[in-house]
Amino acid sequence: MTSSLPHRRLAELARKHGPLMHLDLGQVPCVIVSSPEWAKQMRKLCAAKLLGPKRVKSLQPTMEREMSKMVASITSSCFSGVNVSRMLCCLGNAISTSAVFGGSSSTQKQRQEFVPLIKEITKAVGAFSLVDVFPSSKLLRRITRYEPKLKKIHAAADAIMEAVINDHMAKRSTKHDQDDNNDEDLVDVLLDLKEKDDLRFPFSNFEIKAVILTETWTITAAWVMSELMKNPDVMEKAQKEIRQVVFSRNDIGELNYLELVLKETLRLHTPDALTIPRESQETTVINGYRIPAKTRVIINAWAIGRDPDYWTEPETFNPERFLNSSVSYKGLDFQLIPFGAGRRICPGMHYGVAIVKLVIANLLYHFDWELPNGMMPQELDMSESFGTEVGRKNDLLLIPIPYHP
Known part of the structure; x- marks a missing residue:
């Protein structure tokens, strides 16, 4: 389990030992779920949504503004190499900070401090820690200093987010009678949910901070882009569809083939390969398997997306497999759960999907793309790197060619 790619190692063990597998990770008993049917049994229903499609629309001006800046930057670098991975990361930071902090000059200091903190949090949380599997070892806690480090980073990020939330709340209390034409940002949307108090569970500043920290779309x-470069025929179909559509905010929903491409990418490259562990509150029996109380349950969504019992040629990138298929990535079909399911589904799903579609549509509309140094599609490195999400091990380097309609 100290492997750099634990989701793959767990999938191998599941093929040998079955879809519901007990492991003792140090002192912590764990159950690994690697099958759609077993994952369905773990689901707890809850209808609440934090960021639905209507809410996402209010954030699109921010997305489009930052997207236009990126297109202009790529245009200035055409015919030379572009680090697509780094470019997407910068775009993600720009959109996130704009969505969270808005355009207020009073939050510029927090914006500058926030991005490096997020990088530290992602690195710390994604790393393997012996303290997680030997929680009673005081010696390990002293040696690794894992908890003090996390607490320090968390306290700094929490202070920034608390200041931003308070700043938004103060402004909201003074603009009741003012005509404010500024774009509504993510914190405003979340504060609306808090103030209306019509959700089925408590929604406080704590939950608002949790959503602010959600950011996986850049990896997807x-x-x-990696799969499109590796599969030129798919790239051609996606690009043709995008360029035939009159390109505007409202046209993204008409890109049906792009939706298939996104589904297939999420199947093969589930951002959260291993779901956040949950601990059973009491002893439970599922399909004859006894799960003791206080057992940590981890669902291997990566293995589920590649299960040959549910997918034909599971290792092949084939968007057409979703033609005339009702399978969705929204947590209703347990053979495809890239965002989780039930009340633990990723609250930023609609937000992330909307950004991915907008970004890919812009990249394919404005540019043709080539691999560097005469590299052939089959030579493109698709190695993974495991952290809080499963991203590319090496940055994606491409050459943009401007498209003139």
């Missing part, structure tokens, strides 16, 4: 966008 990088995998989409």
Whole structure:
């Protein structure tokens, strides 16, 4: 389990020992779920949504503004190499900070401090820690200093987010009678949910901070571009569809083939390969398997997306497999759960999907793309790197060619 790609190692063990597998990770008993049917049994229903499609529309001006800046930057670098992975990361930071902090000059200091903190949090949380599997070892806690480091980073990020939330709340209390034409940002949307208090569970500043920290779409966008470069026929179909559509905000929903490409990418490259562990509150029996109380349950969504019992040629990138298929990535079909399911589904799903579609549509509309140094599609490195999400091990380097309609 100290492997750099634990989701793959767990999938291998599941093929040998079955879809519901007990492991003792140090002192922590764990159950690994690697089958759609077993994952369905773990689901707890809850209808609440934090960021639905209507809410996402209010954030699109921010997305489009930052997207236009990126297109202009790529245009200035045409015919020379572009680090697509780094470019998407910068775009993600720009969109996130704009969506969270808005355009207020009073939040510029917090914006500058926030991005490096997010990088530290992602690195710390994604790393393997012996403290997680030997929680009672005081010696390990002293040696690794894992908890003090996390607490320090968390306290700094929490202070920034608390200041931003308070700043938004103060402004909201003074603009009741003012005509404010500024774009509504993510914190405003979340504060609306808090103030209306019509959700089925408590929604406080704590939950608002959790959503602010949700950011996985840049990894998915990088995998989409990687698969398109590795599969030129798919790239051609996606690009043709995009360029035939009159390109505007409202046209994104008409890109049916792009939706298939996104589904297939999420199947093969599930951003959260291993779901956040949950601990059973009491002893439970599922299909004859006894799961003791206080057992940590981890669902291997990566293995589920590549299960040959549910997918034909599971290792092949084939968007057409979703033609005339009702399978969705929204947590209703347990053979495809890239965002989780039930009340634990990723609250930023609609937000992330909307950005990925907008980004990919812009990249394919404005540019043709080539691999560097005469590289052939089959030579493109698709190695993974495991952290809080499963991203590319190496940056994606491409050459943009401007498209003139």
